Amino acid sequence: GELLMEEHLSPRKLKALTGVDDLQRVKFLEMRVDTREISLGNFGVHLPNLRELKLNNSLLVSVRDLGTSLSHLCVLWMACCGLSDLDGISSCSSLKELYIAYNNISELSQLTWLDGLEVLDLEGNNIEDIDQMQYLRLCCKLSHLTVEGNLICLKPNAESAEEPGYNYRAEVKKIIPHLKYLDKIPASQT
Numbered sequence: 001g002e003l004l005m006e007e008h009l010s011p012r013k014l015k016a017l018t019g020v021d022d023l024q025r026v027k028f029l030e031m032r033v034d035t036r037e038i039s040l041g042n043f044g045v046h047l048p049n050l051r052e053l054k055l056n057n058s059l060l061v062s063v064r065d066l067g068t069s070l071s072h073l074c075v076l077w078m079a080c081c082g083l084s085d086l087d088g089i090s091s092c093s094s095l096k097e098l099y100i101a102y103n104n105i106s107e108l109s110q111l112t113w114l115d116g117l118e119v120l121d122l123e124g125n126n127i128e129d130i131d132q133m134q135y136l137r138l139c140c141k142l143s144h145l146t147v148e149g150n151l152i153c154l155k156p157n158a159e160s161a162e163e164p165g166y167n168y169r170a171e172v173k174k175i176i177p178h179l180k181y182l183d184k185i186p187a188s189q190t
Helices: 011-018 109-113 130-137 168-175
Strands: 028-030 052-054 075-077 097-099 119-121 144-146
Touching (some): 130 168
Parallel strands (some): 052 075, 119 144
């Protein structure tokens, strides 16, 4: 995936990127973008069967930059993209897997709209308050969660001192009882 240098992802540009003439055949797309320089437009309109989108190491000002036409997307990778919030993620209403490691995300309320979410990777973000996990409780299909590398692994919130008896695994499991794996280890192991 080269950095795209055109104004937006037109059908012509998408055909060149994917190497196919019939964009309806595209189910997976991997690219790097910088939305400070260009707009993606509502490119999902041209890719009606896109199920997986990989944008790792892109520069995205906001999830809103993806447009509102990715409601059929099942898997989305946006690791190391400089994201500070998840506003607009609700337009990706069919997401089953969301990989957003190594961003600057601290607030998870937008994820409550993702009813079908099963896998969520939040590794290396800025989640400082264990209460943010309450939002994930509403994702009733969530079975795999990664939160290592966030402050909540050390202490329950930014204001509290490190507590010797604090166990983030036990706390997360209490809040999200239906979780099967936490940080790639069975959630039952605390």
